Amino acid sequence: MSISYIPGNGSLSDPSDNSGIIHHHVLSVLVENRAGVLARIAQLFSRRGYNIFSLAVAPTDDSRFSRITIVVDVDSAPLEQITKQLHKLINVIKISELDPAESVECELLAATVNADISARGHVMELVALFDGKIIDVGTDKLTVLATGEPSKLDDFSELLSSFGIVELQRTGRVALAKLERQSNKFKNTTGRAG
């Protein structure tokens, strides 16, 4: 852990960068764990013309509920409408918009990259730098895995691309609000709707 990469201002989340990432909003949606809930949410987004950037679904510690982390790519006015429309779904229990500054985010990236004998050492070095793992080894390819903040993975995949990415998959981010400490108040974003 002594040498590891921490994303800085040079990453893709730089506000001066026009990649569009600055408009991302992260919605953490607690839903009833029932058949068809994901379809309801996906259909709502499609019908109302909202764009899902990424989406991650998993059960919570309470088996009655699942948490869906949705990254949407909109301005704040449509975002208000999105959360209100989501609230109208009967199976949606709670929605929080997670401010990146006040939440912890994590994503997983798996990639198969070209790594012949001459490149293999460099790839391994890069993986170590990003606290990643090598999960499969082929004759001239490696499959690598890394977790962390999305911007860190943006950087990782950018650097991997110089070796030649054969296949790359990301999970989309999961996020939770930062824990409250004495001097650290996080805002509760959205109210309950009918």
Next chain:
Amino acid sequence: MKLTGAQALIKSLEMQGVEVMFGLPGGAILPVYDPIIDSPIRHILVRHEQGAGHMAEGYAHATGRPGVAMVTSGPAATNIVTPLADAYMDSIPIVVITGQVATGSIGTDAFQEADTTGITMSVTKHNWLVTNANDIPNVVAEAFHVATTGRPGPVLIDFPKDVANATMDWYWPTSIDLPGYKPNTRGHSKMIAAAVKMLFESTKPVFYVGGGVLKARGSEALAELVELTGIPVVTTLMARGAFPDDHPLCLGMPGMHGNYTAVTSMQQADLLVALGSRFDDRVTGKLDGFAPNAKIIHVDIDPAELGKLRRPDVPIVGDCRSVMEDIIRSIKADPQAYNQRADISDWIVTVKQWQEKYPLKYDQPSLTGVLKPQYVIEKLRDANPSDTIVVSGVGQHQMWASQYWKFNHPYTWINSGGLGTMGFAIPAAIGAKVGKPDRVVWAVDGDGCFQMTAQELVTASMEQIPIKVALLNNSYLGMVRQWQELFYGERYSEVYLSPDLPDYVKWSEAMGCASFRVESAEEVGPAIEKANEINDRPVVIEFRTDSSEKVFPMVPAGVSNDNIILGPEGLVKT
């Protein structure tokens, strides 16, 4: 007590107080039709599943109670999608039960299988696929709760055949477990106070009343609020009758075919109090040119309506009646503020002047000449009690009925507003008459609409539901014809229907109705009288009306409401 799933479903409907349901059986729903024989619930056998859905809507409109329809799987389920979409747009509480293939066959493209919950997801408030017979009472209780509370709307229960045949231990739930559904009905007190302040500061206010006031049973509260404030009222297409048309402060219907005063008062207002209305494009015209100087107080039980199209200055989430009552209480609690409120008498004078200068008008040339549809509506209105329920389809006849009838009681006007479903009138009128058998129910229909759902007159005859139908036959898809005349250089494309084909009188008679034809103005009164004397079967009067008559005033699509066209003589700028 052991029951089959089918018995449990019917018993659950009985527990919900269902007295009547509209439906048509088929393979997958067969088991559920057996216990109906022993149930006190009246079942009305329709001729097409779309009819069952619209009947349930008409019933709900007229009574305020949820309408219930039951049909089989596959094509029956897809046939009832239109009524679901219609009810979703107009916030009508209906509960639709569809048969489904056995759970083991779901997903195998079985006979008469359709993905009903998938298909109806976006046109229902919520839907359920029952997979276990033990869930039935819970699901039915939840379905009725969701349909009738908050912003009302349609729900659907998809009911597989094996679940209907399974057995379960009967119970009835004492509470409803929907952790994600807790509609907020009480307005926030700070917002109520802000609204009262804004009301008192305004010199040109208008109450913009929508269907939400009717859903909230809020007509009395509205009347009191208007008495207290003296503020004029426009009633949208969905709210006709929520405030009496004969009240001096009632300005009537706004929007694309609204009258000059209703449209212009909103354009010039400094404050719009939107009560259960949703800034629909047919009301606002070009949105950014709508009521440009008005502040907005927006009251709606659905938080998503607040700020969806026009950002309110004072948003109030709540039931319209509850919020109006809170506003009234708040006004009465502070007589000093009330006495110091801004003077709106100049505004009222201006509005009255518009009313006098620009009334609705049409020209009935002579009693023997060509028959104007507006004349028929006026004659119908004058020959029937004021609590007559008027049900319309969609198109020109709908606009004329809304414009020329005088709605002085709530729940006397039933139409398809949001979705604009042609063919709505006849089945919805049947549903309304079933719910309110002591009231006169007139369906005002067009010839295009009539041909879409006329088969339900067979249902009405068979079940002895004596509705009356005023069929305005102008032998065209009239509203489309009007647009082609005005905006497509009179190039008429696929809008001619023929006055004689079908022969509406013979057709109606074949369906068990009394029927007669009216071709001139002098025959109108006697024909209506004759129709009103027949109460043992449905009556259809075919009125042959002027094909070239158009609905005015009109604000063309996509322009600001300042550009209202008052009549055929052309454009008058405000």
